[in-house]
Amino acid sequence: MRHSPLTALLYKQPEGTPAARIVQTLGEHGALSATQLARITGLAKSTISTALASLKDSNMVIEGAWAVRGKSPGAGRPAITITLNPEVGTCVGVLLGVEHIQVILADVTHAVISDASTAMNSDYTPREAVAVASKLIEQAYKSYGLSTDTMLGVGIAVAGPINPRDGKILRASGVPTWAGVNIAEEFKRVLRRPVIAENESNCSAIAELMWGVAKGCDDFVFLTMDMAVGGAVVLRGQLVSGNAGAAGEFGHICIDPNGPQCRCGKRGCLELYAGLERPLSRYSSAQGGPVTIEDVISRAVEGDDVCRAMIRDTAHVAGRGLGIVTSILDPGLVVVGGRLAMAGDLLLAPLRTSFETHSLVRQSGPNPDTDTQIRGSAFSGRGACLGAVGLVLRSCGRSG
Amino acid sequence: MRHSPLTALLYKQPEGTPAARIVQTLGEHGALSATQLARITGLAKSTISTALASLKDSNMVIEGAWAVRGKSPGAGRPAITITLNPEVGTCVGVLLGVEHIQVILADVTHAVISDASTAMNSDYTPREAVAVASKLIEQAYKSYGLSTDTMLGVGIAVAGPINPRDGKILRASGVPTWAGVNIAEEFKRVLRRPVIAENESNCSAIAELMWGVAKGCDDFVFLTMDMAVGGAVVLRGQLVSGNAGAAGEFGHICIDPNGPQCRCGKRGCLELYAGLERPLSRYSSAQGGPVTIEDVISRAVEGDDVCRAMIRDTAHVAGRGLGIVTSILDPGLVVVGGRLAMAGDLLLAPLRTSFETHSLVRQSGPNPDTDTQIRGSAFSGRGACLGAVGLVLRSCGRSG
DNA sequence: CCTAATATGTTCTATGATGAACTTATTACG
DNA sequence: CGTAATAAGTTCATCATAGAACATATTAGG
The missing domain is CATH 1.10.10.10 (Winged helix-like DNA-binding domain superfamily/Winged helix DNA-binding domain)
Known part of the structure; x- marks a missing residue:
């Protein structure tokens, strides 16, 4: 086989x-x-x-x-x-997250057979990633009595842009220590199967395109709202990766050229205002202990004003960012994902309001025909890894 | 025939x-x-x-x-x-500019047979546009002894986005009085030939793609720098028009949400800083008489510090805008057109410098493999109308 | 001047996608 | 309960495309 x-x-x-x-x-x-x-x-x-x-x-x-x-x-x-x-075969999706590695095993119909994770210390090496993921994959096959011979391919979701030409992680990436690594090659060497690596946001977008709220929609934009801010662009049913793989890096749209320095080297990036990293760490120290995004959302749902304001503030800046994206791409649909999207309308309502004031098309009043729709992701957190599974059957004949 | x-x-x-x-x-x-x-x-x-x-x-x-x-x-x-x-046939390109209407007559090999213009008062009506353009077309055919029976189609370049669904000029357009007009229909009624209308910047991009510096390049971005600022996005050899036709409206990227009001209704649009309308009118009143873009460029070439600074300042903001575009699309090539592009390196040099500080990919140092190239347009002003000619042979089977 | 090398353009046949006509399976309705 | 309407799926002759082999036209070099 x-x-x-x-x-x-x-x-x-x-x-x-x-x-x-x-x-x-x-x-x-x-x-x-x-x-x-x-x-x-x-x-x-x-x-x-x-x-x-x-x-x-x-x-x-x-x-x-x-x-x-x-x-x-x-x-x-x-x-x-x-x-x-x-x-007839199985597909594997791997998510190399900042704090964990997730592996989903699915059949060719994309029915999920197994979904497992391992917590990681941030700044783990590519070598560790391969070892941990391989182990998770092996365990998944073993515990369901499947042979790894049925493995058709592996999709990998990585935090950071990947150069489409050489498959290497861009140096201006979210995880600087991984810069220049061809993570697909690393996995291929061990797994001896076709391996396709993609940016995490791109994977999420693929999931939305295949099974999510963007199903049947050939042109849309995906916005990741989490600790960091990212995104993806889908045009004519295909991911736009850009010259160096850095397309869809909405988190690094310049909001204020005199703003604070971003880890990417530039100043005043959208991520610094619309990402949860900074407000969350501030809130955590005010609370005297670590608070997760999930905590913030559940407190906001319960009515906590500080948490609601935190979400509203990020939504406000993100809406401005989406307005900018719309001046450039004018997408018919924006799908919002990332963990913050689990806040639902607490995030989406202020996001829509802010977007409308910052959107060119909207300046002539509402019009269902030309207005950009903003919808929340259908997946709660699993999107990127599911998208990685989808990559296997999608990206045919590109890498091998 | x-x-x-x-x-x-x-x-x-x-x-x-x-x-x-x-x-x-x-x-x-x-x-x-x-x-x-x-x-x-x-x-x-x-x-x-x-x-x-x-x-x-x-x-x-x-x-x-x-x-x-x-x-x-x-x-x-x-x-x-x-x-x-x-x-075997002739193609007509029409440019409906702010202050003039231009008509180019070409054969199917795109060899230009005739190129004529008529000055217009700004705020002319669509009806006047049709009348003036038709007359120019008729004259062109007559003076070269050609029959209008050979006319295969007419491409029209319009200032302002066109809704790809209904062909109407978007209400949030550059020329507000034309909002809602289907200019292609207006022309078709009189000329009784296939007519294809497109945004002016999109036409310029087509020209660059077919015969200009973007020849053979399937993915690039076009930036118009003139009185106003516009642009176009070409992906996989095709124009991206967006949901309402407003893709590529780089002039309305929000640079400062607290900035002055733009004619589009939003605040702090790129066009207000990188367009020549405001600095030029200020300079004209300082000079005590009207000064054109061409004047500014020639004075800058001669060494005039004020004019050089004017160009440098717009270049600086435009570079920031391109940095934003690059965070979203990461194009391999940016073609700069519009009349200001005739300033050549006086514009491009500071534009490149500014772009580099505002570009994500560039943060890890220069790399010919992943860097975005910025080039000046190959056409001096004629690009949009030439692109309109190109539309005729390109857009086959869409409108008819 | 002849042959090898190289590249362009043409011919012929097998393949394989197509569309029209047909068969099959169901619901709607009198 | 039977017929019309509707939609799904199949069959088969037709024709366009591709690929291999071939013919043609040039340069390079002995």
């Missing part, structure tokens, strides 16, 4: 044969009918039909008579749903 | 038949050999060969034995260059 037929289909052509495109599309969308496949891939019904026949023969896809998603059974012959055969 | 075979080829399929793609590619690149066509379109040599045969039969393309561009004749059979037959 070292090189399964699925692997061959996935890691091949840029546009691909009908079979490959079907597998890809099923990977992204889950269960679909033949007609839906035709619509999504743009191929003819007949083409789908013949391709599906051979895919069924080789056991790559299976059919079930379950109701097709989002379709109330009306008149007409009911559709037969097609799914990737879960037994 | 009302519906020439070329029109049929141009305004049809989204991806298109080989013949259509060849015509498009020739339209964009000019003279090419069959082999180059195969490389650029991605089609097989054989496909190109057969398609070219029928295109030659129908006289759509002609071959010449001129040396293929950028190819020193080495060993091997010399290439035969293919060009669109200039006699």
Whole structure:
């Protein structure tokens, strides 16, 4: 099973044969009918039909008579749903977070089989990361009685931009000690499988695109609000990585050129005002003990004024940042993720208000046709790692 | 000739038949050999060969034995260059500027046949625009003995964003009185030809992409520096228009939320600091008479300190704006256009310096691999109108 | 001047996607 | 309960594309 037929289909052509495109599309969308496949891939019904026949023969896809998603059974012959055969392979997503490493094991339908984490001291080395993640992966396979031979690939979510040309973490990254490391190579050497590394925010955006609030939306912007501030840009269904992989670094938009120095070297970055690191450490010392983002949110929900103000203040600056992003990209949708997004409307309401005063299009009054929507992420914290899982079936034929 | 075979080829399929793609590619690149066509379109040599045969039969393309561009004749059979037959049709580009209307008439090879302008009072109406432009077009055809039957289409460059959904000029536009007008329709009604309207900066970007410094570059950002500040975003060879057509409105990036009110309704927009409108009117009253951008540039070239400072100051703020753009898009190339770009290094040198201090990627020191290049436009003022010409052969099958 | 090397362009056949027509399976309604 | 309407999925002739092999036109060098 070292090189399964699925692997061959996935890691091949840029546009691909009908079979490959079907597998890809099923990977992204889950269960679909033949007609839906035709619509999504743009191929003819007949083409789908013949391709599906051979895919069924080789056991790559299976059919079930379950109701097709989002379709109330009306008149007409009911559709037969097609799914990737879960037994055909597994995908692994790894999140290399600041304080923990998370590993999600999923089948090709993206059904999560296992989700495990290990706490880490911040400033762990790439070598440690590989060791800990490999162990988590191994344990996940072992405890579910699966062979690692079924592993089709590994997606890795990293804090910091990755140069798309050489795969190395950018020197102007969130984790300076990792600068210049090609983390995908490090993992590939040990796991001997296709490994795709991506920026954490980009992974979150992928998750939103595939299964989240941005499903079916080809153009949107993702904003991470957590200790740090990050983001991602999706245009025509594809991540925009930029020349050096630094696209979507909303946290480093200059808000005030005379502001305090940021760890990136510049002054007055958005992250310094809209990130929770500074207000949280101030609040923690005022409280006389460490307070987490989750604590702040639950206290805010309970009505704590200081915590509400903290969220409102970050929302206000973030809205200004989004206004700037909108002057440049004018996205139809902004998805807000990161742990602070779990605050829901406590964050989103002031964010929307601030955005409207700072948005060009909104200056001519509300208009549902042209207004940018702002929505909270559908995932609470797991988004980035799920997105890393999604990377495996998405990024076909790029790295190998 | 009302519906020439070329029109049929141009305004049809989204991806298109080989013949259509060849015509498009020739339209964009000019003279090419069959082999180059195969490389650029991605089609097989054989496909190109057969398609070219029928295109030659129908006289759509002609071959010449001129040396293929950028190819020193080495060993091997010399290439035969293919060009669109200039006699097969003409394209018109219209620029609706603030103070003048410009019309360029070109053949399908984009060779400019005529270039004429009429001065306008600012705040002219769409109806006047159509009348004046139509007259200029008519004169151009008449004075070169061409029939308007050969007109394949008209591209229009407009100051202000255009909603890609309904083609109407956005209400938050540069010319408020034009808000809500579908200028392409207005022209189409009179000219009875395919008309494509685009934002002026977007047209300039198209020109740079097709024939300017961004030739062969699929991802770049265009910055207009003139009385106002605008811009455009090109990703994967395509213009990014945004949800409401307001993508690339760099002039309305918020630089200071407590700054003066901008005509767009927001406060402290980049345009107020990096646009020449305010410094120029101040300087004009100090000089006791109207001074143009061209005057400022020539005085700066001659060594005038006030004019040099004016350019340097706008460059400084613009660099900060570009730094912000880079945090979001991280483009590999920035092309600077608008009349101020004619100042050359007087503008570009301080712009680059300012950009570097405000650019995230640059924080880890210079690196030719990841650094964003900043180049001046290749066109002096004519870019937008030339781009409008280019729109005609480019935007196939969108509007019609 | 002849041959090798190199590159362009053409021919021919197999493949494989397409679209029209058809079959199948269900609901709606009289 | 039967027929019309609707939608899903299949079959098959047609045709466009690609790939391999070939023909053609040039330079380099002995």
